[in-house]
Amino acid sequence: MRGCALLLVWLLSTAANAGNSQIYEAEAALKAADFQLAITIYRNLAEQGDAEAQYRLALMFESGHGMAADATKALQMMTRAASQGHVAAQNAVGTYYRRGIGSPRDVVKAIEWYRKAAAVEDALAQANVGYMYELGLGVEQSYQHALSWYAKSAKQGNALGQYYLGFLHEQGLGTPMDDAQAVSLYKQAARQGLVIAQNTLGFMYQYGYGVRRNYLESVQWYRLSAGQGDAIGQNALGVMYENGYGVERNLTNALLWFQRAAQQENAAAQANLGLLYWHGRGVKTDLELALNWIKRSAKQDYVMGQQLLASMYEQGVGVAKDYKLAVHWYKKAAEKGLAESQFALGRLYESGQGIGQDLVQAFKLYEQAAQQGHVTAQKHLGLCYEYGIGHAQDLVAARMWYSQMVFHGDAQGEYLMQRIALKMSAEQVAESERLSSEWQGSSNTVILERQRLLNAMY
Numbered sequence: 001m002r003g004c005a006l007l008l009v010w011l012l013s014t015a016a017n018a019g020n021s022q023i024y025e026a027e028a029a030l031k032a033a034d035f036q037l038a039i040t041i042y043r044n045l046a047e048q049g050d051a052e053a054q055y056r057l058a059l060m061f062e063s064g065h066g067m068a069a070d071a072t073k074a075l076q077m078m079t080r081a082a083s084q085g086h087v088a089a090q091n092a093v094g095t096y097y098r099r100g101i102g103s104p105r106d107v108v109k110a111i112e113w114y115r116k117a118a119a120v121e122d123a124l125a126q127a128n129v130g131y132m133y134e135l136g137l138g139v140e141q142s143y144q145h146a147l148s149w150y151a152k153s154a155k156q157g158n159a160l161g162q163y164y165l166g167f168l169h170e171q172g173l174g175t176p177m178d179d180a181q182a183v184s185l186y187k188q189a190a191r192q193g194l195v196i197a198q199n200t201l202g203f204m205y206q207y208g209y210g211v212r213r214n215y216l217e218s219v220q221w222y223r224l225s226a227g228q229g230d231a232i233g234q235n236a237l238g239v240m241y242e243n244g245y246g247v248e249r250n251l252t253n254a255l256l257w258f259q260r261a262a263q264q265e266n267a268a269a270q271a272n273l274g275l276l277y278w279h280g281r282g283v284k285t286d287l288e289l290a291l292n293w294i295k296r297s298a299k300q301d302y303v304m305g306q307q308l309l310a311s312m313y314e315q316g317v318g319v320a321k322d323y324k325l326a327v328h329w330y331k332k333a334a335e336k337g338l339a340e341s342q343f344a345l346g347r348l349y350e351s352g353q354g355i356g357q358d359l360v361q362a363f364k365l366y367e368q369a370a371q372q373g374h375v376t377a378q379k380h381l382g383l384c385y386e387y388g389i390g391h392a393q394d395l396v397a398a399r400m401w402y403s404q405m406v407f408h409g410d411a412q413g414e415y416l417m418q419r420i421a422l423k424m425s426a427e428q429v430a431e432s433e434r435l436s437s438e439w440q441g442s443s444n445t446v447i448l449e450r451q452r453l454l455n456a457m458y
Contacts, residue, residue, distance in 0.1 A: 023052055035066025046077065054081035055089045062101070075102030082113060090117040091125050098137065107138035118149075123158035126150075130164055134173075143174025154185065162189040163197045170210060179210035190221060198225040199232050206236075206245065215246030226257065231266035234258075238272060242281075251282025262293060267302030270294070274308060278317065287318030298329060306333040307341045314344070323354025334365065342369035343377040350380075350389075363390030370401060378404045379412070386420055395424050399432035400439065407440055 026041040039060060045053030054077050060066060061074035075096050081089035094113035097106045111132045117125030130149030133142050147168055153161025166185030169178045183204065189197035198221045204211050205218035219240050225233025238257035241250045255276055261269030274293035277286045291312060297305025310329035313322045327348055333341035346365030349358045363384050369377035378401045384390050385398035399420050405413025421429055 023050075023056075026053075026056070030065075035060070039066050046080070049084070051081040051084040051086040051089065054078070054084075055086050055092070058089070058092070071096075071102035073102075082116070087117045087120060087122045087125070090114070091122065091128060094125075094128060098132075107132070109138075111138035121152075121156075123153045123156035123161060126153035126156070127158055127161035127164055130161070134164070134168070143168065147174040154188075157188075157192075159189040159192040159194040159197065162186075162192075163194055163200075166197070166200075183211055190224070193224075193228065195225045195228055195230040195233060198222070199230070199236065202233070202236055206240075215240070217246075219246035226260075229264075231261040231264040231269065234261035234264075235266050235269035235272065238269065242272070242276075251276070255282045262296075265296075265300065267297045267300040267305055270297035270300075271302060271305040271308055274305075278308075278312075291318040298332075301332075303333045303336045303338050303341075306330075306336075307338055307344075310341065310344065314348075323348065325354075327354040334368075337368075337372075339369040339372040339374040339377065342366075342372075343374050343380070346377070346380065359384075359390035361390075370404070373404075373408060375405050375408045375410045375413075378402075378408070379410075379416070382416060382420075395420060396428050396432045396435065399424065399429065400435040403432065403436040404439065407436075 022041050022045055026038040029035075029037040029041065039057070042053045042057040042060070046057050058074045058076075058078035058081065061070050061077060063069065075093065078089050078092050078096065082093045090113050094110045094117070096102055096110075097113065098110035099105065111129065114125050114128040114132065118129050126149050130146045130153065132138055133149060134146035135141065139145075147165070150161050150165035150168065154165045155161075162185045166182040166189065168174055169185065170182035171177070183201070186197045186201050186204075190201055202218045202221035202225065203209070205214045205221065207213065219237070222233050222237045222240060226237045227233075234257045238254045238261065240246055241257065242254035243249065247253075255273070258269045258273040258276065262273045270293045274290045274297065276282055277293065278290035279285070291309075294305055294308045294312065298309040299305075306329045310326045310333065312318055313329065314326035315321070327345065330341045330345040330348065334345045342365045346362045346369065348354050349365065350362035351357070363381070366377045366381040366384060370381040382398045382401035382405075385394045385401065387393065399417055402413045402416040402420065406417065407413075424432075
């Protein structure tokens, strides 16, 4: 719309404004990849005080097109444009200060610039002001104020405002929780091409959060995001092809989408791609490539990449066995709360491989993983309680954890429950049953599962 308005002004003025005609000349130069000509035109106009030229030159300083990227110069030039009332520049300066681009981070200055643009009813600025209130950046945190600003922005059709407003409705922040309203707002934003909204909808339909699970709808939204080159959407689409969710299972297509996302340094895709090379799924087994991709993922601090890399070192897959490095990477993932890594690290503490034996630490790690529903950890924790390994013997607690195995569908738990009951009094068995019921009633498995899925996906 803004480009159309400028064109209309130009047509009506019949090139009376030299600044506007030169802006179009610079645009043509950019389309022809003649960055130097565009820079020269913008510089000349900027020195004459043309706010639009200052704004565009600042963007080139930021991106480094045709020149060395220089965030400081970008901020300086953007501020010159913003000081003349250029609304897009005011938003940009606010964002520079919020993110610490070209200057130390200053959220107070950020909100000041956002407010300047919002004062003339700019929809993006309204969304930005709402964001500052939501997180309490430069202002006192207030979901109610955030809701108000997002609503103003969304009413004008701004996709970011619609998305942020949808999030507050989904989470019940400042307003009653309303999944239907959230989905409606996400869809409005997604139809405008906002990739985070498209990915959010894809995720909700994939896992059935706030909506009825619908793989076909999920694929539709991921495909839109992936088609825009978004790495998260590309990785998610790869997952759908790998598992045959909403599409015919096709490992070749999964490989393709994982590769596209991985090349953009998406850590989840790098881990997924590494797994395909590791197990020869959709591609010939190549442990060297598997190790390379998984290492790249782990070094980005991605929890699943760290888990996989630790496993490769522990098993000696594509690399010489190295228990110390296995411990190193399991620790990183375990500290992030990944149950698989907590359990694996507990095993190494129990055996003393790669680290000094520490049965108390092994017990603690088994407990952390067991509380997240990791069935094998529940078994090991039960054995620790039964035989007094790393903790005082407690037959009641042991049987309670064996019962959790049964709750999660592990038949061996039934055998372990029957076996330990032979050592227990009727009172102890009854107490273990009571504890088991309490645990199952209080365990928020939905939240834990959602977090696990988010970890795996992003």
